[in-house]
Amino acid sequence: MAENTAPPAELPERTKEAPAEDGEKGPSKSALKKAAKDKEKAEKAAKRQAAEDAQKQASEANDISKEDYGDLPMLGSQPYLPPNEKVPRVRLSEIAEEYKDTSSMTEKGGPEIVFRGVVENARAQGAKLTFITFRQDADTIQAVVAESETLSRQMVKFAGKIPTESVVLVHALVKKPLEPVKSTTVQHLELHVKKLFVVAKADQQLPMQVADAERPIPGENEEEKPAEEEGGRPIVTLNTRLNNRVIDLRGKHNHAIFTIKDGVINLFQEFLRARGFIGVNSPCLLGAPSEGGASVFEVKYFNTKAFLAQSPQLYKQMLIAARFEKVMEVGPIFRSENSNTARHLTEFTGLDMEMAFEEDYHEVVSLLEELILSICEGLRTRYKRETDLVRSIYHVEEFKLPEAGKVPRLPFSEGIAMLREDGVEIGDFDDLSTPDEKRLGALVLKKYGTDFYVLDQYPLNIRPFYTMPSAETQAKYDPKNPNAGLSNSYDFFMRGQEIMSGAQRIHDATFLEKRMKECVTPVDPQSDGLRDYVNAFRYGCPPHAGGGIGLERIVMLWLGLPNVRLASLFPRDPGRLVP
Incomplete structure (x- = not known):
């Protein structure tokens, strides 16, 4: 490259015939000396740059690979010219x-x-x-x-x-x-x-390294602060990783987690579709809370208010009444629960199903047990590589499955008895706390050798208004205590944590209205958001039952992840709404 750097302008010399005007003094000796040095320095820099440019030109001229490397122009910045011969790309x-x-x-x-x-x-x-x-x-x-x-x-x-x-x-x-x-x-x-x-090209300085995403985060009982691994390198906290989620998601094990998550959806739909279920899509904007009003997000809807769906429950049942006897849905679930734990999100993905049954709601429970076993077996075989990759970072025991047809299905009362024998103080009709669930999971694992089990016949007072009371409870109905007794409801557990809740639903409009008024949190069956739901059962509806699985939670528990946020691409919790 030819030298084209202009020399710096010289200071004009004042001649003896041109004295300073009005007594103005000329430049001092030190100023003249500095100007001369600056001029010399600039000349040297120009020569050095010229030499480097010449060397670069000579190097490029002798570069035998100059056509084989470099920065490509930004795609889309120039007209696309199809290559004469398209070379196939490989994986x-x-x-x-x-x-x-x-x-x-x-x-x-x-x-x-x-x-x-x-x-x-x-x-x-x-x-x-x-x-x-x-x-x-x-x-x-x-x-x-x-x-x-x-x-x-x-x-x-x-x-x-x-x-x-x-x-x-x-x-x-x-x-x-x-x-x-x-x-x-x-x-x-x-x-x-x-x-x-x-x-x-990526920036030279990244907010975090992808290598940071390949290290485990602290568990729920560990402090959320930088820890050190064997090499002495600080482990980046979960908050930092979630704040830089795009880089965090580039980690190999994160790709494996979300491949497995997609696999759970595929296995869920594959199993149910083979048994006559069809996929449906229900609204997320509701005119009334689907679970009776608790833990619901309220949003402005033009001149009125609406609620984000806590589940597709009401619409699943209405579809059964509409003669769709087997339905399934994969969609978002919103819960306004201020729970800052490692297992709760305010938005997650639900895997829901509902079906009519012939004689007894346990027909549905048995199908759901087969479903979970099928999903786990599919993950164990089809997604072994991804599972092993994640477990190489989060070292947990391999998930223990029972044999088909031998899933422990414990009455709620038996679960309570096991906890009491282990020293836990709990009432007959008390709901299980998170520590209670985990403790019971450990007891079931020890007794039955499995990480998967079912609790059946939950107390009526801790279930939603649409839950069918058990036959014994209906026979002993006491109008002074209408919520006493048990219900035809069930929860499924993995590693001592709930992954699914379900029940037989009330399919008679008159009885449904009665239960809506008598339940622990009464609701008006004639309110704008619930009237159509109740009326759906006035036209003849078969008995039915179903359940909803938390997708992120089943992924977390299958892999042994310490926090459910790791199973959500961009998690939402009480303290996080971005990115």
Whole structure:
């Protein structure tokens, strides 16, 4: 590059014939000396820049790889010109599987592949060699950029300076490493880079590193403060990670968590669809609270008010009355509960089902038991890789499942008796606290050898107004104490924590109105939001039952995560509304 830097302007010299006007003094000797030094310094800088530019031009002229690396223009900033020959892109997972057996791979290696990935780290080993770890989804692989007759030292230098988390387009040769690469998920292969282009460059300084997302967070009973692991590196707190969730989600185990979460939805729908269920979508904006008014978000709805759905309960039942005898739904659930615990969210995803039954509500309980077992078995087999990856960070016991048909189904009274025998003070009709549930889970595991069990026949006074009282309770009805006795309701538990609540519903309009008025928190059956719901049962509705599963909670408990927020992409709790 030709030198074009103009020299700095010189100070004009005042001649003897041009004295300072009006007695003005000329520059001092020190000022003149400083100006001369500045001029000399500027001239040296200009020469140095010119030399560097000339050296750069010469280097570029001798760069045999100058067409094989660099920063690509931003996609969309230029007209798109289709390539003459479109090279197919590959997935690292596919390559790892295709070349699982490397015994027949020659020294020259396998094929040349093209893929887009992310720079997890780049480590320059002198001027002639750079190692890069590329990441694609949950897969990582080591790559080598080495100076050779066909690859320049300039390209090696460029590779070593690519910022972490930059998106790159890579052309590389697949080879067998001299020994397994233990620091990556793909250990039996490595890549020898031929071309390397930056598609989107990341900032040099990130608010947190993806490596921070690969470390465990403190459990519920541990203090929320930076801790140190064996290497002495501080463990980033959950709040910091959630505040920088986009970077946090890039961690391999986070990709595995949400692959498993999607798998639970798929397994839920697959099981029920095979048994005649159809998927439905009910409203999230309601004219009345679906659970009787407690823990509900109220929102302005034009000139009136509406409520965010606490569940699709009312609409599931109305669909049964509409002759849809088996329905399922996956959708958002909103709970205005000021619970700042490791197991509660104000917005989560519900897996709901409702079905008509023939003789007894336990037909539905049995189906739900089969459903949970099917989901867990599917996770154990189809999602073993993802499960193992997450459990390598959060070390928990493998989830213990009972045999089909042998799920412990305990009457609520038996659960209370087990707790009392263990020293817990609790009444016959008291609801279980979180510590009670966890303690009972430990007792069931010890007695039955399973992390999954059911509690049946809950007290009527702690269930919603639409819950069917048990036959014995109806026979002993006391108008002075209408909420005494038990109900045809049930909860399902994993690792001692509730994952699903369900019941037989009242399907007779007259009885439903009676229960709405008598329940612990009475509701008006003729209110605008509930009138249509009650009327649905005046036209003939079959007996039915169902339940709702908390998706995030089942993922948390299957994997043994210490906090349900880790199973929500962008969690909402009483203290968090962003990002």
